[in-house]
Amino acid sequence: MPVAASRRAARPAGPADKRELILKAAVRTFASRGFFGAQVADVARAAGVAAGTVYLYFRSKDDLLVSIFERNMEEAIAEGRAALAGATGAADRLRRIARVHLGRLGRDRDMTVVFQVELRQSTKFMEQFSSSLLRDYLGDIRDVIAEGQATGEFRADLNPRLAAKVFFGALDEMATNWILSRRRYSLVADADAIVDLFVKGVGA
Amino acid sequence: MPVAASRRAARPAGPADKRELILKAAVRTFASRGFFGAQVADVARAAGVAAGTVYLYFRSKDDLLVSIFERNMEEAIAEGRAALAGATGAADRLRRIARVHLGRLGRDRDMTVVFQVELRQSTKFMEQFSSSLLRDYLGDIRDVIAEGQATGEFRADLNPRLAAKVFFGALDEMATNWILSRRRYSLVADADAIVDLFVKGVGA
DNA sequence: GCTGACTGAATGAACGTTCATTCATATCTT
DNA sequence: AAGATATGAATGAACGTTCATTCAGTCAGC
Numbered sequence A, B: 001m002p003v004a005a006s007r008r009a010a011r012p013a014g015p016a017d018k019r020e021l022i023l024k025a026a027v028r029t030f031a032s033r034g035f036f037g038a039q040v041a042d043v044a045r046a047a048g049v050a051a052g053t054v055y056l057y058f059r060s061k062d063d064l065l066v067s068i069f070e071r072n073m074e075e076a077i078a079e080g081r082a083a084l085a086g087a088t089g090a091a092d093r094l095r096r097i098a099r100v101h102l103g104r105l106g107r108d109r110d111m112t113v114v115f116q117v118e119l120r121q122s123t124k125f126m127e128q129f130s131s132s133l134l135r136d137y138l139g140d141i142r143d144v145i146a147e148g149q150a151t152g153e154f155r156a157d158l159n160p161r162l163a164a165k166v167f168f169g170a171l172d173e174m175a176t177n178w179i180l181s182r183r184r185y186s187l188v189a190d191a192d193a194i195v196d197l198f199v200k201g202v203g204a
Numbered sequence C: 001g002c003t004g005a006c007t008g009a010a011t012g013a014a015c016g017t018t019c020a021t022t023c024a025t026a027t028c029t030t
Numbered sequence D: 001a002a003g004a005t006a007t008g009a010a011t012g013a014a015c016g017t018t019c020a021t022t023c024a025g026t027c028a029g030c
Helices: A018-033 A040-047 A051-058 A061-085 A090-107 A109-116 A123-131 A132-152 A160-180 A187-199 B019-031 B039-047 B051-055 B061-084 B090-107 B109-116 B123-130 B133-150 B160-180 B190-201
Strands: none
Touching: A018 A040, A018 A051, A018 A061, A018 A109, A018 B190, A040 A051, A061 A090, A061 A109, A061 A132, A061 B190, A090 A132, A090 A187, A109 A160, A132 A160, A160 A187, A160 B123, A160 B160, A160 B190, A187 B160, B019 B039, B019 B051, B019 B061, B019 B109, B039 B051, B039 B160, B061 B090, B061 B109, B061 B123, B061 B133, B090 B109, B090 B133, B090 B160, B090 B190, B109 B160, B133 B160, B160 B190
């Protein structure tokens, strides 16, 4: 899997958003058939275009997946940082991150399936991703925790990097569980409880 | 992907452990090339047998993956339950679970790559798995937490099912991060810190 | 010389990608 | 204004490759 530079392969074209159309169709198709199970022809059909048209907008099948990831991750990080503005204290910051994280994922099931399952296809892909946007995200969380330690709001006797992984892992597992569950509950609804647990612990 | 009943496709054969040999080779091969990237012929070569021989012991390529999962998961649950015997209190139980969980994964990198990445190929696969052994595992954790609440060791004002997901998510993320990291640190080494964080929280 | 475990070349289906062709629309020309 | 010409987005059949799986044959052990 090349996973290359990922720029659009052609000019914005007539409808100016056919690229958009194909990307949406790809999310739906990958979510229901899986990345490897889905054929490019399926994506094209779902978008209402011919197979060849996909290659007017995307370099390859891989490029579809990468484009989905990049686009959404950029949005997510931006939304996350915006939400941080005006927060009062580290716990409040974590709460906002959790709400944005679970709020976004809970909003679009197909997108979430792609993110939680399809994107984790192979170490190649994962290394690619985890060493960039995802690393940034984890870094943001660690900073919030370290800052909380600096102000005395959080205990200083723990590794902020480890705590960040635990926090992210909790959110991630909630999301994965949600898409795998047949029940249709609200994902964001648990955000506050998770932060409460993370801050206060289970101990009585 | 069928993901069928997964029984051995043939008799135990001559060396009586050729099946074993192939399974080990499959773990190595899937870990390095990825499940979809690996050819059955690669697995056979790694095992020092011919391609056709694989089909004397396994129904299909999928069956290889399913067999790896089942075998290891059964071992893990057994080891986990054994470790629980003689524990003093809920926090101690969680600590033992964490140690076994991270201890096992930290012991075999290839196996862990298969578990943390390759096994999560598609919702089909994941639903398959999460609705069985994995569900049991999560249930065991929830029971430990609920029991801790009953004895007053843990706060009663939180959902034990949610807490279990958070706990599992933390361990899972640690493992995924470990295999994706280039650094070679000890995975079990963090077990106690995670449990400490889970029990006491980050709050000062 | 039988048995059956083992082999690995052959098979055939699946699928990503290409590209010659079509055709609706825009741009000229008179 | 009407025709002529150009443009390039879109098409989808065809290509070529890649594998999972099969099976006719080999051979070691008894």
